[in-house]
Amino acid sequence: MPTVRAERLVNLVLCLLATRQYLTAERIRGIVPGYTDAPSDDAFFRMFERDKAELRDLGIPLETGRNSVFDSVDGYRIARRDYELGEIDLEPDEAAAVALAVRLWDSPDLTGAAHGALIKLRAAGVDVDPDTPAVVEPKVRTSEPAFAPLLTAVNRGRVVEFDYRKQSSPRPARRTVEPWGVVSWRGRWYLVGHDRVRDAPRCFRLSRIVGAVRATGKDGVVHRPPEVDLLGMVAKQNDQPPASATARLWVAAGRAQGLRRRAKPIEALELDGEPGEVVEIDLIYPDSAASWIAGYGPDVVVLEPDSLRAHVRMLMSGFAKGAV
Numbered sequence: 001m002p003t004v005r006a007e008r009l010v011n012l013v014l015c016l017l018a019t020r021q022y023l024t025a026e027r028i029r030g031i032v033p034g035y036t037d038a039p040s041d042d043a044f045f046r047m048f049e050r051d052k053a054e055l056r057d058l059g060i061p062l063e064t065g066r067n068s069v070f071d072s073v074d075g076y077r078i079a080r081r082d083y084e085l086g087e088i089d090l091e092p093d094e095a096a097a098v099a100l101a102v103r104l105w106d107s108p109d110l111t112g113a114a115h116g117a118l119i120k121l122r123a124a125g126v127d128v129d130p131d132t133p134a135v136v137e138p139k140v141r142t143s144e145p146a147f148a149p150l151l152t153a154v155n156r157g158r159v160v161e162f163d164y165r166k167q168s169s170p171r172p173a174r175r176t177v178e179p180w181g182v183v184s185w186r187g188r189w190y191l192v193g194h195d196r197v198r199d200a201p202r203c204f205r206l207s208r209i210v211g212a213v214r215a216t217g218k219d220g221v222v223h224r225p226p227e228v229d230l231l232g233m234v235a236k237q238n239d240q241p242p243a244s245a246t247a248r249l250w251v252a253a254g255r256a257q258g259l260r261r262r263a264k265p266i267e268a269l270e271l272d273g274e275p276g277e278v279v280e281i282d283l284i285y286p287d288s289a290a291s292w293i294a295g296y297g298p299d300v301v302v303l304e305p306d307s308l309r310a311h312v313r314m315l316m317s318g319f320a321k322g323a324v
Contacts, residue, residue: 005051008034012051013060013078022065022075052076144206147182149213150191154179156215157222159196163210165311172210177202180224185234192230193222201228203237210314245283248304252276255299271301278303291315 011032016023029035029044038044055062064074146162153160160179163172178194188205195202224230251260253275263279270276283289290308293300294315302309 004034008032009051009054013055016062016076016078017080019077022063022067022071022077024071024073024075028076144189144209146191146206146209146213147189149215150179150206151182153213153215154181154222157220158215159217159222160193160213160215162213164204165208165210165314166307171310175204176216177204178222180222180228181230182206183230183234185231185238190234192228192233201233203234245305245308247281247283247289247302247308249279249281249293250276250301250303251279252299256296259293259296259300283308 011034012028015028015032023031025045025048028048029038035044035047038047052062061078063077063079065077066074150160158179159176161174161176164175165172174197176196177191178196179191180193182189182191184190188207191204191206191209193202193204194200248266249259249263250269250271251263255276259281260279263281266278266280268275269278290311293302293308294312297316302312
């Protein structure tokens with residue numbers, strides 16, 4: 001279903017669920033975002049009829065009636081008693097899945113659209129049920145900039161291009177991928193798809209994508225193979241034991257005490273006129289350690305390996321841009 005239509009249906013459900021009155025099609029047209037853009041009356045009524053049929057197919061009960069004997073046309077509403085689910089008993093694994101979905105979809109920062117819709121209803125003189133839930137708009141919490149464009153590309157079936165930095169290489173390489181899905185595994189987000197350059201399925205960790213993601217080609221070109229288990233692919237890739245690495249860092253004198261406690265001092269070294277020491281530290285997860293090291297700012301400089309130095313520089317550049 002196109003995103004615009006899905007948003008319109010959500011707004012329509014919110015409108016009809018929030019009101020205690022029957023709303024005529026004309027009143028709905030003036031209240032619900034998405035209908036006001038209809039170019040003509042006929043276009044609106046065709047759109048509205050399709051949406052009503054869609055809601056009924058989804059099992060959402062639409063009531064038809066009139067508020068008084070003086071009304072000349074029928075109106076619509078959704079009765080809460082018919083819409084809400086009854087009591088459900090869930091198995092522990094099912095309850096965990098529901099809890100995860102709630103955590104992903106519910107965000108207090110993203111209730112503005114629903115709140116605005118309720119204000120429109122009240123402004124239009126509609127008696128709004130005060131118990132109507134405010135959180136309606138689905139969103140996912142993630143700090144990865146690549147998440148939104150990749151998810152959009154997956155939904156539209158479009159090929160994507162991006163620069164990707166492997167853990168073993170300091171320089172990012174260009175990737176062209178047919179995206180099959182975006183999944184979360186142990187707190188990290190991954191893109192799973194077909195890498196056109198390597199002509200093979202691949203998993204890409206979103207935190208290693210450098211710069212912007214660009215969608216190319218037409219919609220509907222990419223189709224996920226039905227036999228592919230996205231989460232299974234990511235789990236298999238990450239099931240290998242972590243490859244530890246030893247890093248050599250320069251630490252400013254008297255700074256970064258938390259890092260010093262885990263490191264072995266090697267020699268004194270003055271860097272750009274600043275006194276300090278060279279230390280060695282064993283990193284079980286070098287890629288994850290980059291953000292921790294970058295948090296020390298100019299007090300810590302990565303000397304080796306090159307891949308870790310490049311990653312830390314990239315992160316520090318992002319911190320600087322965010323502070324401007």
